[in-house]
Amino acid sequence: MMTPRRRLTLAALLLGAAIALFAPPAAAQEATISALNEAIGNWQLPEAKNILDTLESGGEPSAELMFQHARYDYFSGSYATALDRIDQAVALSGGDNARYAALRATVAATAEVVKDYKEFKSPNGYFVVRVEPGKDELLVPYAFETLEAAYERLGDTFGHRPPPPVVVEIYPKAATLAKVSGLTEDEIKTSGTIALCNNNRLMFTSPKALVKGYTWRDTLSHEFAHLVITQKSNNTVPIWMHEGLAKYNERVWRGVGNHLMSPSSENLLAKAVTSDELITFEQMHPSMAKLPSQEATALAFAEVYTVMEFVHRKQGDAAFSRLLELMREKEDAKAAITELLKVPSFERFQKDWMAYLRSRPSKTFDEEAVFIEKLEFAGDKQESELLEIGKKEARDYIRLGEMLQVRERYAAAVVEYQKARELIGDHNPILQTRLGRSLITIGRHEEAAEALAGSLAYYPNYHTTHLLLGEALLKAGELERAETHLMEALGINPFDPAVHENLAALYTRQDRAEDASRARENLRLASQEGRSCEGASGVVESTTRNEGRRLGGSRPEDDAKPLEDRTNFV
Numbered sequence: 001m002m003t004p005r006r007r008l009t010l011a012a013l014l015l016g017a018a019i020a021l022f023a024p025p026a027a028a029q030e031a032t033i034s035a036l037n038e039a040i041g042n043w044q045l046p047e048a049k050n051i052l053d054t055l056e057s058g059g060e061p062s063a064e065l066m067f068q069h070a071r072y073d074y075f076s077g078s079y080a081t082a083l084d085r086i087d088q089a090v091a092l093s094g095g096d097n098a099r100y101a102a103l104r105a106t107v108a109a110t111a112e113v114v115k116d117y118k119e120f121k122s123p124n125g126y127f128v129v130r131v132e133p134g135k136d137e138l139l140v141p142y143a144f145e146t147l148e149a150a151y152e153r154l155g156d157t158f159g160h161r162p163p164p165p166v167v168v169e170i171y172p173k174a175a176t177l178a179k180v181s182g183l184t185e186d187e188i189k190t191s192g193t194i195a196l197c198n199n200n201r202l203m204f205t206s207p208k209a210l211v212k213g214y215t216w217r218d219t220l221s222h223e224f225a226h227l228v229i230t231q232k233s234n235n236t237v238p239i240w241m242h243e244g245l246a247k248y249n250e251r252v253w254r255g256v257g258n259h260l261m262s263p264s265s266e267n268l269l270a271k272a273v274t275s276d277e278l279i280t281f282e283q284m285h286p287s288m289a290k291l292p293s294q295e296a297t298a299l300a301f302a303e304v305y306t307v308m309e310f311v312h313r314k315q316g317d318a319a320f321s322r323l324l325e326l327m328r329e330k331e332d333a334k335a336a337i338t339e340l341l342k343v344p345s346f347e348r349f350q351k352d353w354m355a356y357l358r359s360r361p362s363k364t365f366d367e368e369a370v371f372i373e374k375l376e377f378a379g380d381k382q383e384s385e386l387l388e389i390g391k392k393e394a395r396d397y398i399r400l401g402e403m404l405q406v407r408e409r410y411a412a413a414v415v416e417y418q419k420a421r422e423l424i425g426d427h428n429p430i431l432q433t434r435l436g437r438s439l440i441t442i443g444r445h446e447e448a449a450e451a452l453a454g455s456l457a458y459y460p461n462y463h464t465t466h467l468l469l470g471e472a473l474l475k476a477g478e479l480e481r482a483e484t485h486l487m488e489a490l491g492i493n494p495f496d497p498a499v500h501e502n503l504a505a506l507y508t509r510q511d512r513a514e515d516a517s518r519a520r521e522n523l524r525l526a527s528q529e530g531r532s533c534e535g536a537s538g539v540v541e542s543t544t545r546n547e548g549r550r551l552g553g554s555r556p557e558d559d560a561k562p563l564e565d566r567t568n569f570v
Contacts, residue, residue: 032051032054032055033055033064033065033068035051036048036051036052036055036065036068037068037071039051040068040071040072040075041235042230042234042235043075043200043227043230043231043235044231044234045072045075045076045163045200046163048072049072052065052068052069052072056069061092062092063089063090063092063093063094063097064089066085066086066088066089066092067085067086067089067097067099067100067103069085070082070083070085070086070089070103070107071103073085074103074106074107074110074199075199075200075201076167076200077128077167077200077201079107079108079110079111079114080111082107083104083107083108083111086100086103086104086107087104090104109179109180110179110180113171113176113179113180114130114169116132116133117130117131117132117133117169118130118131118132118133118137120140120144121165122144122147122148123144123148124148124151125164125165126147126148126151126164126165126166127143127144127147127148127151127164127165127166127167127168128165128166128167128168129143129144129168129169129170130167130168130169130170131169131170132170132171132172132206134525135206135208135495135525135526136170136172136206136208137525138494138495138521138522138525138526139170139206139207139216139494141518142217142490142491142494143168143170143217143220146217146220146221146253147166147168147220147221147224147253149253149254150220150221150224150225150252150253151224153252153253153255153256154221154224154225154228154249154252154253155228157249157252157317157320157321158225158228158229158232158245158249158320158321158324159232159321159324159325160228160231160232160321160324161228162227162228162231166201166202166224166227167200167201167202168201168202168204168220169201169202169203169204170204170205170206171203171204171205171206171209172205172206172208172209173205173206173209173378173379174188174189174194174205174209174377176205177193177194177195177196177203177204177205180203181196181198181203181568182198182568183196183289183568187289187290188289189375189377189380190292190293190294191288191289191290191291191292191293191294191296191297191570192294192297192298192374192375193288193289193297193568193570194209194210194214194219194375195216195219195220195222195223195570196223196289196568196569196570197223197224197226197227197230197568197569198568198569200227201227202220202223202224202227203223204216204219204220204223207492207493207494207495208378208495209377209378210375210376210377210378211376211377211378211382212376212462212463212464212492212493213463213492213493213494213495213496214375214461214492215461215491215492216491216492216494217253217491218250218251218253218491219250221250221251221252221253222246222247222250223246223569225245225246225249225250226242226246226569229242229245229246229324230242230569232321232324232325232328233324233327233328234328236327236328236331237324237327237333238281238285238333239281239284239285239286239287239288239569240281240284240285240304240307241304241307241323241327241333242569243284243288243300243301243304243569243570244304244305244307244308245308245320245323246569247301247304247305247308248304248305248308248309248312249308249320259309260460261302261305261306261309262373262459262460262461263363263365263457263458263459263460264298264365264370264371264372264373264458264459265298265299265301265302265305266302266362266363266364267362267363267364267365267370268295268298268299268302269299269302269303269306269357269362270362270363270364271364272299272303273357273358278299278303279291279296279299279300279303283300284300284304287568287569287570288300288301288570289568289570294374294375295374297570298373303357306353306356306357306360307353308320310352310353310356310357311323311337311340311341314341315340315341319340322340323336323337323340326339326340333346334346337349363458365427365458366424366425370388370390370428371388371428371429371430371458371459371462372388373459373461373462385430386398386399386430388430389424389428389430389431391423391424393423394420394423394424394431395420397416397417397419397420397423398416398417398420398430398431398434400416401413401414401416401417401420401434401435401438402434404416405434405437405438410438410439410441410442411438411442413434413438414435414438414439414442414444417431417434417435417438418435421435426451426454426455427454427455427457427458427459428455429455429459429462429464429465432451432452432454432455432465433452433455433462433464433465433468435448435451436448436449436451436452436465436468436469436472437468439451439472440468440471440472440475445472445473445475445476446472446476448468448469448472449469449472449473449476449478452465452468452469452472453469456469461492462492463489463492463493463496464489466485466486466488466489466492467485467486467489467496467498467499467502469485470482470483470484470485470486470488470489470499470502471486471498471502473485474486474502474505474506479506479509479510482502482506483503483506486499486502486503486506487503490503494522494526495526496526497523497526497527499526500519500520500522500523500526501519501523503515503519503522504516504519504520504523507519
């Protein structure tokens, strides 16, 4: 079945071909320009390139065609070329053009940000990563491992593999992401948005910009999922469905069937279901980044995760590829969902999903013991995390334990931490990591591992828990388990030197000389501003990305941007 959008595209191409036979070249250009504009906006770049080649073979290009070619270059990640073509478009137009000026400002702002970045190509050639020279270079080999696995597994899941190369840009702080995304820094921090898929590229903030890091490898896979979804569906998927598909499948790069909602998100969702305070699909539009708080964003993600969990359980592994095919065909989320699930109406789907949601087992926490997971941005004012523990008596025991640790009275500190544990249980990572550190220091490695594992069951994304558990297991001689947790720690905060120090020790004990060398190089980068990590990875090509010109211009206001430039998938 051909959709209205595809019929219009085909009609434009046929009309252009007919006009090309009987009219001047300029008329043929105008007949197909809407198809070109649509193909670029929907991230169908191979299709756009074919149209461009056809149009440009017909003679001198018009200002509008030159502008569209500039858009194509921008969406391909070629910013200097895009700027040259925009300037040519302005000259050909013979005057001011608001659309041309808006795109130029957007491209110039991005080009200015990345002008001195280094560019690395993945071993398979499918990805190009641009990164600020220095510490962030240690991310590159792990980013490639993640992306190459995601390319295959998400390709299988969604039935599409993007044409290479996919451009990935790593920004050093939230303010930099704001410069290139159209979001404000306040929106980024309020919603906890640290990565986007926008304009056919992946854009994410370095974990060094956050106090405790974040699950950056899963996030990278999540953003790549958005790229696959957009291309496969021809950019027809609404935000709630987009985010649900990406969230549910963000961990499949680790292995087929690897899906996880954190227990803290389950707790948040269970409370919202009970109190009837769920976020509606309409409230999620136009972007999760526009939601009013990190808690609201986390709740929205938890909701749409369960939507896709429900769909997957109903229709199996082929569900998501088929859903995207239906979206491309019908361009209507309600029609696609009802046909996929074979239900009479979208309202029936929502009713069935809500019934599933209410029956779904979820972890719930004692409110006085709960740890609030949130992103903390470096440079912002930080409150003591102990204030998150509701029971004052437990806080007092923990403070006393900390004072004893400072005095190197670790056995006595353990006693105080155990008193706190009797009050709030064994799952709060603030308490359990302090207890674990003291136990490791006095050589009680097995006890430390047990204490830390109890916390991970509730908070699997807490960096320090993985780090200390890896260290405890390393000292206990359980090397395989130690590596698992140290790599999890690296996937959250790779700039903690202790991660690489422990990995270097582990690899040395296993006679893995190349891995030990990479860990030592990463230790150097994490400890100071290094300039290169090629020697550590051994798998990447590097070039300095400097376009040879200073590219001026600032980010335009949102209302001056082309619509597609404001579509951010979080």
